[in-house]
Amino acid sequence: MGKCKVCGGNTLGDYEYCLKCKPSTGRQRGYAPQSRERPGLPSHCVFKDSFYEPDGYLKREVNIEAAEAMSEILQRERMTQASIRNLFNSVNSIKMKLKTDRDLPSGFIRENFLKFVTQVEYQSKRDVIPEIFRIFVEIHTDLVVKDKKEFLGFADYLTAIVARMKQK
Numbered sequence: 001m002g003k004c005k006v007c008g009g010n011t012l013g014d015y016e017y018c019l020k021c022k023p024s025t026g027r028q029r030g031y032a033p034q035s036r037e038r039p040g041l042p043s044h045c046v047f048k049d050s051f052y053e054p055d056g057y058l059k060r061e062v063n064i065e066a067a068e069a070m071s072e073i074l075q076r077e078r079m080t081q082a083s084i085r086n087l088f089n090s091v092n093s094i095k096m097k098l099k100t101d102r103d104l105p106s107g108f109i110r111e112n113f114l115k116f117v118t119q120v121e122y123q124s125k126r127d128v129i130p131e132i133f134r135i136f137v138e139i140h141t142d143l144v145v146k147d148k149k150e151f152l153g154f155a156d157y158l159t160a161i162v163a164r165m166k167q168k
Helices: 065-076 081-099 107-125 131-144 147-165
Strands: none
Touching: 065 131, 065 147, 081 107, 081 147, 107 131, 107 147, 131 147
16 A cells, blocks of 8 residues: 555555545546556455465455455445446356356357456446456456356456445
């Protein structure tokens, strides 16, 4: 965590300003990360190697701590429950297809998840969803398309995030 240049409070990742003090002119102006490694996401919300423990079960953070932190971040960035639910439904449809058709080729997840990434990119550029969600998806893309198990781990992570978002 960094320190805000205005109030001295904690920032997300290595940002220069906290969410309360970020300049209001332009979506990203003055709110660019100082480091390119994990822009804007706390390290405990980023899974680099796996969503699973060595024993094969989901990590606790996927459903509890990381999901709670991500839901708070997305709500602070004004992501609506409707917009995240639309994106969640895209991931969930891939998950359901995997469960119903076990003979899908190995490239199915990669192809369909990359379409999801494109959809997220498009929605972000149109300011329908916040940039931080695009970053979240982009950071996890390589892990998610690695294999079916990791994709399902990401789907569970996104489910936990959606479940923790407060309704308005």
